[in-house]
Amino acid sequence: xxxxxxxxxxxxxxxxxxxxxxxxxxxxxxxxxxxxxxxxxxxxxxxxxxxxxxxxxxxxxxxxxxxxxxxxxxxxxxxxxxxxxxxxxxxxxxxxxxxxxxxxxxxxxxxxxxxxxxxxxxxxxxxxxxxxxxxxxxxxxxxxxxxxxxxxxxxxxxxxxxxxxxxxxxxxxxxxxxxxxxxxxxxxxxxxxxxxxxxxxxxxxxxxxxxxxxxxxxxxxxxxxxxxxxxxxxxxxxxxxxxxxxxxxxxxxxxxxxxxxxxxxxxxxxxxxxxxxxxxxxxxxxxxxxxxxxxxxxxxxxxxxxxxxxxxxxxxxxxxxxxxxxxxxxxxxxxxxxxxxxxxxxxxxxxxxxxxxxxxxxxxxxxxxxxxxxxxxxxxxxxxxxxxxxxxxxxxxxxxxxxxxxxxxxxxxxxxxxxxxxxxxxxxx
Numbered sequence: 001x002x003x004x005x006x007x008x009x010x011x012x013x014x015x016x017x018x019x020x021x022x023x024x025x026x027x028x029x030x031x032x033x034x035x036x037x038x039x040x041x042x043x044x045x046x047x048x049x050x051x052x053x054x055x056x057x058x059x060x061x062x063x064x065x066x067x068x069x070x071x072x073x074x075x076x077x078x079x080x081x082x083x084x085x086x087x088x089x090x091x092x093x094x095x096x097x098x099x100x101x102x103x104x105x106x107x108x109x110x111x112x113x114x115x116x117x118x119x120x121x122x123x124x125x126x127x128x129x130x131x132x133x134x135x136x137x138x139x140x141x142x143x144x145x146x147x148x149x150x151x152x153x154x155x156x157x158x159x160x161x162x163x164x165x166x167x168x169x170x171x172x173x174x175x176x177x178x179x180x181x182x183x184x185x186x187x188x189x190x191x192x193x194x195x196x197x198x199x200x201x202x203x204x205x206x207x208x209x210x211x212x213x214x215x216x217x218x219x220x221x222x223x224x225x226x227x228x229x230x231x232x233x234x235x236x237x238x239x240x241x242x243x244x245x246x247x248x249x250x251x252x253x254x255x256x257x258x259x260x261x262x263x264x265x266x267x268x269x270x271x272x273x274x275x276x277x278x279x280x281x282x283x284x285x286x287x288x289x290x291x292x293x294x295x296x297x298x299x300x301x302x303x304x305x306x307x308x309x310x311x312x313x314x315x316x317x318x319x320x321x322x323x324x325x326x327x328x329x330x331x332x333x334x335x336x337x338x339x340x341x342x343x344x345x346x347x348x349x350x351x352x353x354x355x356x357x358x359x360x361x362x363x364x365x366x367x368x369x370x371x372x373x374x375x376x377x378x379x380x381x382x383x384x385x386x387x388x389x390x391x392x393x394x395x396x397x398x399x400x401x402x403x404x405x406x407x408x409x410x411x412x413x414x415x416x417x418x419x420x421x422x423x424x425x426x427x428x429x
Contacts, residue, residue: 033088042085045078046152049118052078053146056125072125079118086115107155114149121146174321181317185310189274192302193267196260199298203259203289204247205229207239215249228288237288258282273299274306386427393423 032038052074061068089108094101102108120142127133207223208214229245230236239245248255258269273279279299286295376382396419 031088031092033085033092038085042081043153045081046149048074049078050147050150050153053121053143056140056143068129072122072129075118075122075125079115079122082111082115082118086112110148111152114146114152117142117145118149170321170324174317174324177317177321178314181310181314185306185314188305188310189267189270192270192298192306193263195298196266196270197263199294200260200286200290202247202261203228203285204250204255205231205245205289206248207237207243208246208248210242210244212246214246217248217250228285230289235291270302270306273302274311276303276307279303389423389427393420393427396420396423 052071055067056071086102090102093099095103103112124133124139124142128137133139205228206217207227207229208217208221212221223239223243227237227239229239231245257265258272260266260269269282273282283295283299286298396416400416
């Protein structure tokens, strides 16, 4: 029923292959679901669905209550459109059996998952409008994957063709690397989650007034600002006079959902700290509640391994995968150039026929400076000397500090001013 165009360079395979929707041949009789205007309408529905789920927030509805019904109408129409498309494709291609079954195509599996999430969101919104369930309940998290439907809008623009064997080898190698890095990341997450439980534990001690009931604490009983403390007089933060350090019996909603009480909470806290978003507050809480060296050792090593090492390894794997795809793409479709031309520096130059890329001879002297001076400026020793001067400048600036009891601050400023002037003259000479 559907045919695919083959290029003269070999059998091609789109990166975002979505057979048969995006591989139609001109002049072939096609079903309505694969017509161009239908696909455009469905992409508009995907964009509207993304906008709808972005507006579906409690604060937005408090300010503009009409959006409750607008988002519900958009979700209902989009869900019906995508469901009709799914039913039509299943009727044409089959579910599991057939030439190109629906559930064996990865993009169709993605569309099926998005439709299920959209139906769940619509049902939840019906329950919220009819007050069957509490509005904005924890079930709203099922809307979280819905923004991924925007991939459907852009995947048509992210396609180029490579031979199937090359694509298979690239994806196989990159999937192994990504799986290894993910395992590496989960290992460190689990390791620091267990270390948090064993090394730090619960952080419940607060400074409260003498005689306060730890099970019935009001804001008047707490220190201002509320402070974590250590019951040991030899470590951590010590409460001020007329206050005592006690563990408070507070609910999770009152004291927050981070900490190192058990493995699940510790795992979440480690993930929060690894994102480098607000991790210093958790570290300060640990330093106030325990000996400071525990907080320093735990969080410095955590940031080094999880926020720096593992993150950069993951980014390196992704960059390597895309670089490999680019190299294969250039080898398969790019013009064949000689190694001498590819390694030489080229500049854009104009002549009588227009603009052209011209190879640049690096050894040819340019400018008014003598040849020996140009050669010296390109030597390794000269480059090292410049780097040392930059390092000296950084060290000079980093040592600026003021001690008003020992030296006149204006005299010190003058000293650094002259040092900066000398370095500037040397580097520009």
